[in-house]
Amino acid sequence: MSRIAYVNGRYLRHAEAAVHIEDRGYQFSDGVYEVCGIRNGRFMDEALHLERLERSLGELRIAMPLSLAALRHILREVVRRNRISNGLVYLQVTRGVAPRDHPFPASHVPPALVVTAKRLNEARIAAAVAKGVAVATMPDLRWARRDIKSVSLLPNILAKQAARDAGAYEAWLVDADGFVTEGSSTNAWIVDRDGRLVTRPASHAILNGVTRRVLLETAKAEGIEVIERPFTPQEAKSAREAFISASSAIIIPVVRIDGEPVGNAEPGSLTLRLREAYGRVGRLT
Secondary structure: OOOEEEEOOEEEEHHHOOOOOOEHHHHHOOEEEEEEEEEOOEEEOHHHHHHHHHHHHHHHOOOOOOOHHHHHHHHHHHHHHOOOOOEEEEEEEEOOEOOOOOOOOOOOOOOEEEEEEEEOOHHHHHHHHHHOEEEEEEEOOOOOOOOOOEOOOHHHHHHHHHHHHOOOOEEEEEOOOOOEEEEOOOEEEEEOOOOOEEEOOOOOOOOOOHHHHHHHHHHHHOOOOEEEOOOOHHHHHOOOEEEEEEOOOEEEEEEEEOOEEOOOOOOOHHHHHHHHHHHHHOOEO
């Protein structure tokens, strides 16, 4: 079965889908995106993803391309046409097509919208959860507005590839003061020696992940104490547990950092408890 994509009002075969060469997303990374998980055919935390989409667009002064009702319909139609039961739906909004010039287009240009969907590699995720993964730390070289879910991800992909080259699953990015900000495509968490959950507070320094937000609710519901503060790589290496979070996999345990074991180098009990509890707090629509 051919994959189907939505591009600016049309449903097209994935192999034939394309945007204009002067789309500002292609020329300038002038756009934002969201990735929403699909579980058993239902959308995970869709309202939070669309809320963040509106915020990111507002920060860049890009108009919403459609009403929320129309956008929800398109998301569901793309998922339906691709027969996705467990997977991800990706949507990207850019400032649109205009002659290449750094300032915003002088005349009204409609925003461009692309939506795609794909299945998850559930076996790969299950293996990562069962065994845990390694992360490698490296300097955070990104721009100062990481709270905007921009399509400009060059520093992220360079960090991710550097981690893979080092034999690690993910990169943990470290700011100029020596504190972990987040992963190249995930949020970063540790469980300290007193069993408290620690993660960096939401600010311009990190993307306030939807899964991160739901996990904070989950921890509260489970009676787990949470401290939102920065932590160093050394503190993480000496922590009881560590993990990463993202919409694609919810939680993946971290068992090694820069080659050093975290705890007993096995997925931690609180980490796995949170992952299981997430399903009771996350909203399916």
